[in-house]
Amino acid sequence: MRISIPDDYQDCIRSLRCYEIIKDHEITILTRHIDNIKLKVKALNDPEILVLTRTRTIVDDELLSNLPNLKMISQTGKNANHIDIEACTKRGIAVAESKGNPIATAELTWCLIMSGLRLIPQAINGMKTGNWQVNIGRRVYGKTIGIWGYGKIGRRIAKYADAFGAQVIIWGSDVSRQKALSDGYNTVNTKAEFFKSCDVISLHLRLKPSTRGIVRKEDLLMMKEDALLVNTARAGLIEPNGIIEALKHGRPGYAALDVFDEEPIFDSKHPLLQMPNVICTPHLGYVEQEGYELYFSQAFENVCAFIDGENSNIVNLDALNDQ
Numbered sequence: 001m002r003i004s005i006p007d008d009y010q011d012c013i014r015s016l017r018c019y020e021i022i023k024d025h026e027i028t029i030l031t032r033h034i035d036n037i038k039l040k041v042k043a044l045n046d047p048e049i050l051v052l053t054r055t056r057t058i059v060d061d062e063l064l065s066n067l068p069n070l071k072m073i074s075q076t077g078k079n080a081n082h083i084d085i086e087a088c089t090k091r092g093i094a095v096a097e098s099k100g101n102p103i104a105t106a107e108l109t110w111c112l113i114m115s116g117l118r119l120i121p122q123a124i125n126g127m128k129t130g131n132w133q134v135n136i137g138r139r140v141y142g143k144t145i146g147i148w149g150y151g152k153i154g155r156r157i158a159k160y161a162d163a164f165g166a167q168v169i170i171w172g173s174d175v176s177r178q179k180a181l182s183d184g185y186n187t188v189n190t191k192a193e194f195f196k197s198c199d200v201i202s203l204h205l206r207l208k209p210s211t212r213g214i215v216r217k218e219d220l221l222m223m224k225e226d227a228l229l230v231n232t233a234r235a236g237l238i239e240p241n242g243i244i245e246a247l248k249h250g251r252p253g254y255a256a257l258d259v260f261d262e263e264p265i266f267d268s269k270h271p272l273l274q275m276p277n278v279i280c281t282p283h284l285g286y287v288e289q290e291g292y293e294l295y296f297s298q299a300f301e302n303v304c305a306f307i308d309g310e311n312s313n314i315v316n317l318d319a320l321n322d323q
Contacts, residue, residue, distance in 0.1 A: 001307055002069075004028040004047035006040070007056035009264070010287075018297035021304060033264050041066040048072070049306070051299050054286055055080045056263070061087040072096065074302045076295035077286070079315070080207060080234070089319045094306060096313045098298030105285035106156035109232045112256035112279060113157075113200055114140065116228040121279050138226075141165040146198030148215075149233070150176035154204040158185055169198055172205070195222040200230065201252075207234035215239065220246035227252040232285045235259040244271050253277060258285050 003025050005013055011031040013019060028045040033056075040063070044050075049072045052059070059073060064087050073083060073093060077100040088095050115121060118137030126134030145161040147154045148171045158168045158180075170180035170187045171194040177187040188194050195201065201223065205211045215238040220229065229252045231238065243255060256279040257272065263283055265273070272278050286295070305312035314320070 001048045001303075002026045002028070002046060003049045003051060003303065004030070004044045005051045005053070006030040006044065007033055007053055009033070009056075012292070013053075013296060016293055016296055018293055018300055021297065021300035037062060037066065049074065049303055051296075051303065052076060052083070054295075055082045057082065059083045059088070064088065064091055064093065072303070072306045074098075074299045074306075076299045077101075085316050085319075089316045089323070092320065092323070094311070094314045094320060095316050096299075096302035096306065097315050098295065098302060098313060100152075101286075101291055101294055102152035102156055104288035104291040105232055106153045106160070107288075108258060108281070108285050109153065109157055109202055109204075109230060110160045112230050112232065112258065112281070113145070113202065113228070116230065116254050116256040116279055117143070117200070122276065143167070143199040144169060144197060146171060146194055146201040147204060148172055148194070148201065149204035149206075150180050151204060151206075153232075154202075155183075157202055157204065158183075169194060191219065192222055195219050196224075198227065199224065200228045202230040203233045203237055205233055205237055207236045212236050213239040213242075215242065217242040217246050221249060221251045223252040225250055225253050228254040228256060230256045232258040235261045247275060247278065255279070257281070258283055 003022060005027065008029050008031050013029060028047065030043050034040040034043055044067065046069055047067060048069050050070065051074045054076055059082065061084055064070065070093055073088065074096045075083065076098060078097050079085065083095060085095055117140060119135045122135050141164060144167045146169045147157050150170050150172050161168045168185045170177055170185050171191065180187055188197065203215065217239060220242060223229065229243065240261065246252065247255060254277045258281045272280055302313050311317050
């Protein structure tokens with residue numbers, strides 16, 4: 001089978017141990033991001049199967065209409081609305097998902113919290129420009145860490161905060177807050193109280209229609225002048241330009257971001273990259289060796305099952321059968 005894997009920025013997939021699972025097929029790997037649809041289609045080499053790296057590749061009707069022999073898409077992790085399932089089903093294309101894993105994203109989130117409070121990247125940049133101790137950061141101990149979303153990642157962040165002696169406040173749905181209370185964590189009665197009372201706020205919500213733009217600029221402007229906002233979830237949780245405008249007004253005082261409205265970012269003059277109080281990482285939440293082995297082994301196993309005529313983890317199977 002012709003299998004294409006787009007957007008392998010690091011050119012690392014062929015070096016994974018699990019690559020052995022599909023190595024006997026005709027494989028095309030794209031190591032650079034291509035926006036132009038005609039160039040992208042040509043580079044994909046008429047695939048019968050696409051294997052996607054999380055949300056890097058948008059699969060919409062326009063792309064699908066140019067891939068006439070595509071039979072299957074194997075997603076690493078879950079579809080986060082970057083795959084048009086309805087368009088795939090209409091064209092008879094099976095879409096397989098695999099399980100996610102919270103560990104790598106949770107660890108990166110904590111790295112950003114630590115780095116954002118201690119201003120570590122700024123101190124490193126100071127040394128690289130011939131300066132010594134250019135700033136003074138703050139410790140985690142005793143701070144109030146606000147976590148919006150109490151799923152697998154949010155719960156891990158709460159435990160990390162416990163270990164460092166921080167206070168935890170959980171915000172989210174009624175179910176999330178009740179679960180947090182039963183686990184011994186604090187919650188608040190209103191969103192406004194949540195934004196006003198936390199030294200650090202970390203977002204851990206799924207992006208869906210009901211959560212898109214759920215964080216408003218007005219919310220951010222209620223944060224403390226020295227507060228830190230961390231987002232390793234999805235940029236779309238914050239209203240467009242909301243974080244940039246809020247930072248310009250001085251609240252929150254700092255941000256650490258791993259996700260952006262448009263990715264990848266190649267423009268070194270992007271507004272967020274020009275702000276000395278902002279740490280930006282290139283969507284590294286899930287990008288980690290063991291995590292990749294897990295994600296891609298599952299995705300490749302779904303590919304082999306499909307080739308063997310098995311309907312393993314096909315999310316649109318019922319709809320395909322109804323056609």
